[in-house]
Amino acid sequence: xxxxxxxxxxxxxxxxTSVKIECRSLDFQATTMFWYRQFPKQSLMLMATSNEGSKAxxxxxxxKDKFLINHASLTLSxxxxxxxxxxxSSFYICSARAPPTRYSGNTIYFGxxxxxxxx
Amino acid sequence: DAKTxxxxxxxxxxxxxxxxxxxxxxxxxxxxxxxxxxxxxQGPQYIIHGLKNNETNEMASLIITEDRKSSTLILPHxxxxxxxxxxxxxxxxxxxxxKVIFGPxxxxxxxx
Numbered sequence: 001x002x003x004x005x006x007x008x009x010x011x012x013x014x015x016x017t018s019v020k021i022e023c024r025s026l027d028f029q030a031t032t033m034f035w036y037r038q039f040p041k042q043s044l045m046l047m048a049t050s051n052e053g054s055k056a057x058x059x060x061x062x063x064k065d066k067f068l069i070n071h072a073s074l075t076l077s078x079x080x081x082x083x084x085x086x087x088x089s090s091f092y093i094c095s096a097r098a099p100p101t102r103y104s105g106n107t108i109y110f111g112x113x114x115x116x117x118x119x
Numbered sequence: 120d121a122k123t124x125x126x127x128x129x130x131x132x133x134x135x136x137x138x139x140x141x142x143x144x145x146x147x148x149x150x151x152x153x154x155x156x157x158x159x160x161q162g163p164q165y166i167i168h169g170l171k172n173n174e175t176n177e178m179a180s181l182i183i184t185e186d187r188k189s190s191t192l193i194l195p196h197x198x199x200x201x202x203x204x205x206x207x208x209x210x211x212x213x214x215x216x217x218k219v220i221f222g223p224x225x226x227x228x229x230x231x
Contacts, residue, residue: 095219112161
């Protein structure tokens with residue numbers, strides 16, 4: 001199936017600093033990518049929808065100035081957690097929508113996830 | 120997108136078929152049923168999807184009832200590596216504005 005890659009897989013940063021997570025669709029062009037966060041023993045929570053060349057659409061309750069999303073190309077979206085605090089520590093997951101095919105809808109594929117720990 | 124309901128957890132003996140049910144009684148005619156699974160500390164993995172016909176691939180089979188209000192994901196010969204949380208999702212897959220919203224899913228434990 002299609003491949004979506006995230007980098008880094010895990011990162012530790014100091015409180016007050018910013019950290020960037022990259023999401024790449026390796027074998028298809030993705031006009032739309034999504035960012036999720038997941039706390040232990042909970043389901044994935046959608047943070048925002050990222051459309052190539054336009055501003056991201058954030059879900060209710062997600063601070064857009066804190067979680068900066070850039071989707072500058074059809075294969076790359078980035079999530080920057082600004083002024084990180086320990087409560088931002090979480091598992092961040094991206095996904096990308098593959099182009100539609102004749103026989104099925106446009107499936108959404110997920111990256112491996114990135115663990116963020118803020119100390 | 121329509122909501123789905125799934126059992127919180129299930130057990131399955133290794134080597135037996137695992138049948139995971141999903142109810143989506145408010146599904147619309149143009150919404151697909153998608154299944155993903157998430158193994159601990161990994162991103163969700165796409166398994167299979169369908170509209171109204173039953174589907175099969177190398178991972179699983181998807182059985183959708185005729186009225187499309189429920190479906191069952193079948194793992195024909197469960198292994199320990201199939202232990203994961205399984206998510207059933209419905210979405211209008213051919214628009215540019217849909218998004219995947221996750222419920223709590225079913226935690227499947229495959230037991231030796």
